Every structure is written in structure tokens, then in C-alpha cells.
Amino acid sequence: MPVLSKVERMETDICVIGAGPAGMMAAITAAQKSKQVILLESNTTAGRKLLLTGRGRCNLTHTGSIDDFLRAYKPFDRFVRHCIHEFSPEKTLNFFNSRGMSTIAEPGGYVFPKTNRAEDVKKVLTDELKKLNVRILFGKKVNSITKQDNSFIIPLEKSKISARSVIIATGGLSWPKTGSTGDGFGFAKQFGHNIIKPVPALVPLITAEKFCACLAGTGVKNIIISCKIENKKISSAGPMMFTHNGIGGPAVFDFSRTIADIFKKNLPISIDLTADMKIDELDKKLSDCLAQNPRQKIASVLAKFLPKAIAAQICLQENLSETNASQISKKLRTNLIQKLKNFPFTIISPESIERATVTRGGVDTAQIDSKTMQSKLCQAMFFAGEIINVDGPCGGYNLQFAFSSGSLAGKSAVELLEKIA
Ligand SMILES: Cc1cc2nc3c(=O)[nH]c(=O)nc-3n(C[C@H](O)[C@H](O)[C@H](O)COP(=O)(O)OP(=O)(O)OC[C@H]3O[C@@H](n4cnc5c(N)ncnc54)[C@H](O)[C@@H]3O)c2cc1C
Numbered sequence: 001m002p003v004l005s006k007v008e009r010m011e012t013d014i015c016v017i018g019a020g021p022a023g024m025m026a027a028i029t030a031a032q033k034s035k036q037v038i039l040l041e042s043n044t045t046a047g048r049k050l051l052l053t054g055r056g057r058c059n060l061t062h063t064g065s066i067d068d069f070l071r072a073y074k075p076f077d078r079f080v081r082h083c084i085h086e087f088s089p090e091k092t093l094n095f096f097n098s099r100g101m102s103t104i105a106e107p108g109g110y111v112f113p114k115t116n117r118a119e120d121v122k123k124v125l126t127d128e129l130k131k132l133n134v135r136i137l138f139g140k141k142v143n144s145i146t147k148q149d150n151s152f153i154i155p156l157e158k159s160k161i162s163a164r165s166v167i168i169a170t171g172g173l174s175w176p177k178t179g180s181t182g183d184g185f186g187f188a189k190q191f192g193h194n195i196i197k198p199v200p201a202l203v204p205l206i207t208a209e210k211f212c213a214c215l216a217g218t219g220v221k222n223i224i225i226s227c228k229i230e231n232k233k234i235s236s237a238g239p240m241m242f243t244h245n246g247i248g249g250p251a252v253f254d255f256s257r258t259i260a261d262i263f264k265k266n267l268p269i270s271i272d273l274t275a276d277m278k279i280d281e282l283d284k285k286l287s288d289c290l291a292q293n294p295r296q297k298i299a300s301v302l303a304k305f306l307p308k309a310i311a312a313q314i315c316l317q318e319n320l321s322e323t324n325a326s327q328i329s330k331k332l333r334t335n336l337i338q339k340l341k342n343f344p345f346t347i348i349s350p351e352s353i354e355r356a357t358v359t360r361g362g363v364d365t366a367q368i369d370s371k372t373m374q375s376k377l378c379q380a381m382f383f384a385g386e387i388i389n390v391d392g393p394c395g396g397y398n399l400q401f402a403f404s405s406g407s408l409a410g411k412s413a414v415e416l417l418e419k420i421a
Helices: 021-032 048-056 066-072 077-086 089-097 118-131 183-190 210-215 250-258 279-292 298-302 308-317 330-341 397-420
Strands: 008-017 037-040 103-105 110-113 135-137 146-148 151-155 159-168 195-201 205-207 219-229 232-243 246-248 267-272 343-350 358-363 381-383
Touching (some): 008 021, 008 151, 008 397, 021 118, 066 077, 077 397, 089 110, 089 397, 195 250, 210 232, 210 308, 219 250, 232 250, 246 250, 279 298, 330 343, 381 397
Parallel strands (some): 008 037, 008 159, 037 135, 159 381
Antiparallel strands (some): 146 151, 151 159, 195 358, 205 246, 205 343, 219 232, 232 246
């Protein structure tokens, strides 16, 4: 008979699964209220995705009123309302500022650490976990959760955790190399939860137009991207960038989020490349510029309005590459303006979920109590962060939801344990 090694059993009040921003904030909030907390993380460090956020700068929240926030979270605003009120963007800033991390708001309301280092956001969270004696077990991939009597049993390789409450904060499916591989969806399913099909949101779009590859890396500061689906106009504004197989950048990401549930292959869209100017103003400015530079090629004149490579591409498509400014007819100028204001593209598909900034889909919000983040199907099981079917636009909204839902889940788990003690 083989000798079975003794499995160490660890008892705790609360076990948090996933040391991303949501899980760390949940563990901190619960430990602040003097509960014993174990935090399990499959990676060897915490917050791997957090370090990538905002291109390493971490856009941790957004400025604006709570009403502005709720508008941004549509169609999830009703579910998000309570946790955003409970742990507001202001509280997020206080949390980090009072622990020595100053923040700065950029035009447009994007908030970053003053040092521009996502590492500093992570450090505040991990220092706080340490200070509160949260036991973090790294390299511990959770494979299953069961409930026996009133305890959750989480088997690990050589040990077993028994917790009175569990907070699942394992993230979504995007950027799986960071550890977010969708495991939590399986755990939630085991307890009867409905998982809304995960799809990519905030993601680059693949276009039928192959010329995008020649412009990869070239961006425009302010565009409007729009389309019509079922007679409804959908649009987003902001910066964009061409990619090796299509388009990306914040305006495109936000647009991808709006069409995430309704996307149909080969979707015709239009981009206004000169969104800062109304059509009359553009016409006047372009006419003046062409008249002032009669011997210049049209592409050179256009390059005063747009990056050179984009101007050259537009002229190539309009057969104007060799045409001087003085040679342009009114009809050609009108065509050119039409193209600038209404550049047509066909979207073949969004990029894969692996390349999406966030996952749309996850645990159905109808089965989670928005006042506590507790499952409606399983007492003492809580959810926080991107595992929930909630996503926000670019601008710090997704991290704010991770912090707000994490904080509320941690607080509610403590309150429940005190009630049923
Ligand atoms: C490139 C990029 C840039 C982004 N930039 C921004 C930004 O600037 N602002 C913003 O608001 N949002 C941004 N986001 C989105 C934001 O990072 C996420 O919404 C946020 O990290 C979600 O937090 P979370 O804690 O719910 O999940 P995650 O951050 O995904 O953390 C989940 C954790 O759970 C762990 N885990 C998973 N399964 C298991 C398991 N079975 N056992 C143990 N541990 C497990 C994972 O390893 C991971 O550490 C960005 C995302 C990406 C990919």
C-alpha cells in the first residue's frame, strides 16, 4: 500500500482566489476588518496584468461625477451603481494618495500615478496586504472548489484550504499569459451560475482593407468611428492607430465594446479622420491651403492636416499622387473631403479575445446581489472584478470596477461571517 503523505489543512475565515486588483482589494478590505484572509494566486507574483495597464503607466481611474461613471458603464450601470457609490473613484484616489502614491489627471480625465509606473500601484496594494498579515500563497493554481457543510474546500497540491467564505476574483479570458485563463467561470458553473458567453471588448478590429498594414503604427489624434446597425447609429471618438491588419487605439477599442454583442461579419463602418473640424471649416481650410501652395503635390498639402503616410495613402487611392495643388478641380476636392470625413472600411472581425483589453461576458449579474457581490445561488460565495459580466470603456473604468467590486465583496464577506457566527 502506498503511504499517503499527510495533507496540510489550513483553516481561514475568507479565501480570495486571484491576486489581481480586484482580489487584492477584496483581501485588504476583509483583513482591515480583522478577519483571517488567505489569498491564492497561480502566478509567482501578484498583479501581472496590472503591470501592463495603461502601457505600464496604469490608468487606475477616471475623474468625473458618479453619474458620469455610471453612464460610462452602460449597459451594466444598474449593477455597478452600488459598488461605485460604496468605493467611489474619490475613495480609490484617497486609498492610494494616503499611502504615499500621488496621482495626476490628464486631459480627458484619465488618472495615472504621478510616477507613471504601474509598479507603484501594485506596490501600494502588496505593501498593504503585508501590513495586514494577509497570507498570500503564490504558485497555487486553484482547480476546484467544493462546499461541505458550511465551509468551502479548496484542494491545493500538498494542502487543503477550508474557508468559511470564498471570493472569486480570477479575472476574464483576455491576455491569458498574465494568468487570467477563465478558470473562475468553471468554478462559478459548478455552483450553478450562468456564464454569459465571453467575447472580446476593447480590442483592435481586423479590416478587409489590406493597406492598413502599410500605415501600421501611424495614428490620428481625434477621429470619429461610426456605423449603423439595425438603423441605430453607433459611434466613438478619440485617438486611433493603424495596425498590421486593421485599426486600433482608444476610439476603436471603445467602438469594439459597443458592438461586442451585435457584431456581424463584414460590417461596413466609416471613419471621420478630421473630427476636430466641421465639413465647411475643413473645406475652407483645405481650399485656402491648396491655393497658397499651388506647386506642391496635393499629398504634401494634405499632410498639414494628417500624418504624411495617411495623406499619401489617401491621394494614392484617389489617383492624386502626382497631382499639384493648382490642378485640383472642385469635384476632386469634394471627393477628397468626402474621403477625409467618411473613410469607409469593412470590419471582418474583432481581434481574438487573447488580445482584448477586457472580456465582455462572465458570471451573469442576475445571479449576483449587486448590494454585496454575493452569489444569489451559493451563500458565502462572492465575486469581484472582471470575472463578472461587467466591462467599461477605456479610461480607468475597468480598474475602478475591480477596486469597487473587490472592496464591496471583502466588506460584505466580513459582514456575513459576523452575522452567521
Ligand atoms: C494590456 C492591458 C491594458 C489595460 N489597461 C487598463 C487601464 O489602463 N485601465 C483600466 O482601467 N483597465 C485596464 N485594463 C483592464 C484591467 O487590467 C482589468 O480589467 C483588471 O486587471 C481586472 O482585474 P481582476 O482583478 O478582475 O482580474 P485580473 O487582473 O485578470 O487578475 C486575476 C488574477 O487571478 C489569477 N488567477 C486566475 N485563475 C486562477 C486560479 N485558477 N488559481 C489562482 N489564481 C488564478 C490570475 O493569475 C490573476 O493574477 C487593461 C488590460 C490589459 C490586458
